[in-house]
Amino acid sequence: MISIKNASKTFRGKAGTVEALKDVDLEVEAGEIYGIIGFSGAGKSTLLRLVNQLETPDSGTISVDGQDLTDLPSAALRVVRRNIGMVFQQFNLLERKSVFHNVAMPLILAGTPKAAIRERVEEVLRIVELEDKRNTYVSQLSGGQKQRVGIARSLATEPKILLCDEATSALDPKTTESILALLKRINEEMGVTILLITHQMHVIQRICTKVAVMEEGRIVEHGSVLEVFDSPREQITQEFVRTVLNDRIPATLIGQLHTDARHYCVERMRFVGETARKPVLATLAKIPDLEVNVLGAKVEELQDTVLCLYLVQLIGDQAAIDSAERYIDSEGVRRERVSV
């Protein structure tokens, strides 16, 4: 649905030259919620803005539904843009105008008849659950309500694609949760494809199906959210995953392990989906001459499945530990020995 190929973009200004995008490829399928994560300055906004041509690449192609946007005349581009809504971190609303007026704005600009505007605005206000605020000035709303207005405005023209630029970064955790739930509902019930950028891994975890990690103008890793959380390759990806699923052993525990004179090893084990339901630890505990000590555990929900992380101390002679590792491997559980 969205296809970006070999896109590069360099900004030249008084402060010097910045290569914001370096030969970036991105493929987003219809119906996905695709998240792009990276630290500040990685190039996320520039990449997102290519999709509605708020930014044009120096080289490469951007196509939406098979149509190349890079050499489109402006009238045709306006039609394409009507199919692409955008939600901003700072809402970008007219504070002194009513909720109704803000949501109606894109339709007014498109020359939509008044009756149709009224009908569509009421419809999207119902979707974002703000019908009772239609006549309220935006300046009187909370941050979460403002973002709902921003989302309603972006939906007014019935877009097929929603671009979200740090849509929840200015919101508290509870409001963030409700906005993420709303975006997921819009994706599922209205079939809107969502491309979002964020620097928060829990946003990716909560609603995305796919993720791309950006660093210094490049996509360094991408895949399904489950794949990337389960086995992050790049160091930056591992750091992001750790903000949600911390697999480090706390220093206090390392101190205690150092004073343990028994023969042991520490294993980090990841259970995903079906393997999470197998009684692996219970079976391990039955291996003769082996003691199993769970040092830590974390369970996270991802794309309608679960990812469990266990840190386990296996205590026993080498033969017992070897037999435990063989058993874990035979169950398809990913494990690695951790040096402490």
Ligand SMILES: Nc1ncnc2c1ncn2[C@@H]1O[C@H](COP(=O)(O)OP(=O)(O)OP(=O)(O)O)[C@@H](O)[C@H]1O
């Ligand atoms: N219009 C511009 N003129 C000059 N430099 C720019 C412009 N837009 C972006 N940049 C630079 O390009 C690089 C990438 O910026 P971009 O906003 O795409 O990153 P980002 O990952 O979205 O960061 P943030 O999370 O801080 O918004 C940065 O170094 C930024 O300063």
